[in-house]
Amino acid sequence: MNAMLVADATRSPVTDQLIALVVRNLRTSARVPQLLMFSLTMPMAMLVLFSQVFRSVAAGPGFPTGVSYIDFLTPAMLAVSTVMAGTNAGVSAAIDHTNGLRDRFAALPMRSWLPGLARTINEAVFTLARAALLGVAALALGFRFHGNLGDAVAALVVLVVLAAAMSALFGRIGDRLRRPDVVQFAGMMVMMPLMFVSSAFAPLDTMPGWMKVAATLNPVAHAADALRGHVLGAATVGDTVTAIIAAIALWVLVTIVPSLGQFRPTTVSK
Template sequence: MTTTATSPSTAATRVRPAGSGVLTQVEVLTGRALRRLRDPRLVALSLLQPLIMLALFSQVFRSIANSPGFPSGANYIDYLLPAILVTTGSQSAVWSGAGLATDLRNGALARFRTLPISMMSLLVARSLFDLLRNAIQLVALVLAALLFGYAPAGGVLGTALALLIGLSVGAGLSWVFIALASWVRNVELMQMLGFMVIFPLMFASSAFVPIAGLPPWMRVIATINPLSYAVDAARGWALADPALGATVSALLISAVLLVGAALVASRGVRRP
């Protein structure tokens, strides 16, 4: 009687788990990330900053409604909220990069490398979690704006489209910061880069005042600022004056950023 010996490498190959499909991995990892929303402190803090901005800007800058270039017949809160939806989406994108940098620093992703899962699934799950958190923020902003008299000519449909544009901008930029984090891998540096990029884009744009009311040098920057396209698109739908060119430009820029940054991130996250 003969006995066939099994080599250790062959045995290891037989028992190695095959792993689940990418969609299943994304679903499970997204569900894992969503558990963070059970912490009311996290939800409250994520809502606090955009709500403060809405409250302050709607009261401090309401006299801008009398400035040149302001849409006739519109209240400042109707003019402001679409911009706040877009800028909040942009600011929330920084959290995506900071969160990934934290996971890379504390070794969370290193532990996932030992499992039979795609590293890209981790990035997609993180982006979906941040997209949902961003959606919660934007819905809360709309509800809060109602207390300040928000009643745009575009109604519910216009506001919903403005919200979707804000989400698309947030999705595109979140992948940009995810890509940066996959290569930089430093939380403090990610936060500094985020503020350096987002705040100039926010204030050198058409977000808070009409471009005609800006200084000449800033007017030039605001005209070519990609965030201005998104703000003008969101505001146009909310005020029942759709800017189709700005809408197409905003969505196209967001899509290009998302795809390009996802390709860069997929390479960066595989680095040891």
């Protein structure tokens, strides 16, 4: 008991506020079980559908030799489902504006970036839950993990960093548009190129040249490649580092850069 009191005494107010916001987000998600269920099960449904509809891709030119389509698709679906779930962060941000919660946060002695960080942690938790469920569904379809423990850990790191970037991106869209219905449509327009301008569903070598160039700027494409490499046991350090840097760059672009743009140095009148 004394140790707990000491820990509480030394914990900063920022930490307490962050914990309160994370708990609040998790409780809010749990209060809508239908949305929670669809968010967690949609990736499994897409995996089953895509693995059957596009499995003929494995017989085409440019497809990796000796790789089954389910092994090729599963790691990409981890990245794609993370992008899809990112739209939930945007809708949640918009709802916080419509019900006045963000105005309430602004009136409190609280760091302005804490709600966004709490939202990111919330998305990371659900990302790991979706990955577990997706893995179970993939195993039932014949998926096999060819990597080692290091590959599994590195894949989870890539996935969580991508989730943070997607949460920041769609959260920024929600903060700007501030209408849940509009955010859903805007999120779809952003989500589609992130998903399909990549090697998620077919090798990039089978796509037009301009799409290959665009994929080099797509953090989801790099994440899908790194995740696939770790699943197949063929990932390089460069693949993993590139995927993490691309996701962090997107996070910085939508989180740090707009904040710098709002900064105005004060001048002292003479």
